[in-house]
């Protein structure tokens with residue numbers, strides 16, 4: 001018995017329209033449409049052809065419908081930045097990764113989710129979230145992705161980049177009880193960290209399950225405010241900025257290495273906590289544009305990778321994981337699982353365990369932001 005939704009899933013993951021798949025399979029488009037609607041079952045030879053065209057094993061199409069995986073914040077800005085076909089491709093890449101993760105979690109010990117859902121202002125929610133995630137309320141978050149995984153967030157690393165966005169989030173699985181953050185590859189660690197915190201903000205503040213009728217802009221602003229407060233606690237940030245002589249681009253460039261937050265996000269945060277006024281914020285952004293920092297900012301912050309999926313694969317399929325077995329067990333193409341696992345960190349790539357640094361920079365020298373393989377700082 002072929003499952004209708006699996007045909008659609010494989011087709012969308014390969015970025016094919018119904019017509020394009022029909023051409024490759026040698027049937028007419030309405031036939032594909034009927035298979036996907038569950039109105040007709042493909043014959044064995046047609047199923048073979050669909051499997052060949054999508055490069056999925058036939059067993060993939062014969063399993064149950066996929067786990068519940070709402071598109072969440074993928075819908076928030078997606079339409080502005082990408083075509084619907086691109087959006088569906090990204091969605092299916094993440095949905096299948098989620099399904100693997102859930103299956104692997106059932107065979108290992110998953111960390112229970114500790115992500116709160118709060119109906120309070122973003123600033124307060126960020127403070128509460130730090131505590132509930134087990135983070136020190138003060139100082140930089142040394143590794144945002146690691147902190148999320150330790151709080152039971154299922155972090156999915158997609159192999160391909162998204163146009164104009166780095167991440168999306170959703171509550172998924174049974175009872176929509178699993179918080180998921182999907183990250184796209186980017187070289188700029190500061191951007192990735194802020195995006196991850198922004199999506200955490202959506203999970204905490206907006207349940208992340210569906211786009212509301214209107215007011216998306218206000219949700220985005222709230223998630224940004226949450227991320228700013230989560231990454232740069234007001235008092236700590238204020239003390240450090242003032243200790244270095246106040247808000248200017250050179251101060252912020254120095255602080256960027258310690259806090260792992262972009263200069264642009266720090267300017268916004270400085271405005272949010274009243275360190276500068278709107279005039280000064282505008283002036284600083286003009287300078288940022290003039291210096292070409294809008295495209296490339298100075299001070300490299302290493303990107304972060306999630307670890308959990310690969311760790312589970314190592315536990316169950318040895319290290320390095322036997323990709324053939326992993327793929328076969330999940331009825332997937334080996335090439336898909338191989339691509340997916342590349343986005344995850346090996347044990348040696350993981351940064352030191354300390355999640356927050358202790359000494360405020362005001363009373364110590366400014367140190368470089370911790371890169372993977374650096375020794376833990378005390």
Ligand SMILES: [Zn+2]
Nearest residue numbers: 073076220223
């Ligand atoms: Zn958002």
